[in-house]
Amino acid sequence: MATRTRRSQRRTEALSRERIVEAAVELLDATGEGGLTFRALTERLATGPGAIYWHVENKDELLGAATETVVAAALAVEPTGAPDSPAGAPDSPRDEIRAVALGLFEAIDEHPWLATQLATHLSRSPWGSVAPRIFESLGRRVRALGVPEGSWFVVTSALMHYILGAAGQNAANARAGGGGLDRDEFLDATAAAWEELDPDDYVFTRAVAYQMRGHDDREQFLAGIDLVLTGIAATHPPDA
Amino acid sequence: MATRTRRSQRRTEALSRERIVEAAVELLDATGEGGLTFRALTERLATGPGAIYWHVENKDELLGAATETVVAAALAVEPTGAPDSPAGAPDSPRDEIRAVALGLFEAIDEHPWLATQLATHLSRSPWGSVAPRIFESLGRRVRALGVPEGSWFVVTSALMHYILGAAGQNAANARAGGGGLDRDEFLDATAAAWEELDPDDYVFTRAVAYQMRGHDDREQFLAGIDLVLTGIAATHPPDA
DNA sequence: TCCATGCTGGAATGGCGTTCCAGTCATGTC
């Protein structure tokens, strides 16, 4: 086995599109958006640029592949059937939507570069695999919610937009603001900055700044989801 | 006059931070995200890099300034008092929120680069002037809606997240997908792509693809806003 | 045995953001 393996491979482990994308994700996670360079990639993979370009069209495609990989992983853990639930108590569509949303939220939280990447990727090529994947996952639950067919598209889109918008903007909050600040310091600094705004132009923002300090991102994200879900339920009563 | 003007200025019109930002916005509008280079900028302003760097810290700051300028302009047109309404019929907070949202939607529609820029800018530095500006504009109406103070932050954030998320993702749809396609062709291509997805994995998406074809972005965006607003009203009844 | 083909990585290219610096001009001072 060892012989065959060694024979069929130039290096300890052959280069492949998978290995490249995996390394790219690791690099993005470790060093952020700007940390993914072909130099760093060739170094980490102990190879040259030509080898990478043989497996991958260009950097944009590599970023797209990284995005798709991470999103797919995030949606894969979703409790489609919830086989471990107490039996006879399947999750409601509402709970499932919350779970899917939270999965995406956490994926963006773990991979902060996803926020920007999704924004460019989704609007640039909605035919890619990532938009339909998210859309499908949410849409099935929207249908289960009892929303009439004519509104499926609108409702599912709205949900997706909220989820990606909110998760994206929260992402960097969690990871501190570029400097070495931790989350509390960062929140505190932002709240302080808000409190020093012009009292005339920013009455509301100043009045609300204190709520910024101790707030829990996840909790607030879910509260937003609930707002949208409640709106959906009110607009399309399940018994209609 | 001409003499004094000519005397006090090195060139026909002196370089200034304003002029630079203005040129940057024009360049971004005309040639897209990647079109803004210092080379193109120096050419358009008939100067050298050093002159630009005297007025501006670096490219990130320039992009931030461009973003702030455009957002400020978008929020400035909002009908704060609606002085031209039939008299005695002021806009409801709900209508005003719709108007503010639509203003942002159209700004992103006119300047597609705003979508990505807002995503990076907002999450990178929430203390900048753009987040508070939007937050304030929406928050005042949320308060007028009768939402209890304890929920101001959550509700306003949710609204902002939906607006920016939805507007951002719709932006590029409107401007065709990179190629020379117009809107209808683009929508059609996307719908066709969705209809060719795996029938098992994408039941919902395939079933809904046809709704993609003729849909109106603005209308759908507003429908989403209404969903959120309805959710807000249901969660916080005005008479409570 | 030898060649075709899939795959590799070092060297080179052109464009980018950014820096450096020698210079220019309006202005204040005497």
Next chain:
DNA sequence: GACATGACTGGAACGCCATTCCAGCATGGA
């Protein structure tokens, strides 16, 4: 009217980036 000052300019250069080119390698089939 001469001169020093300091805001402001723009050409040349630097280092890093994505991308391309190509001479070579290993391997499976003839």
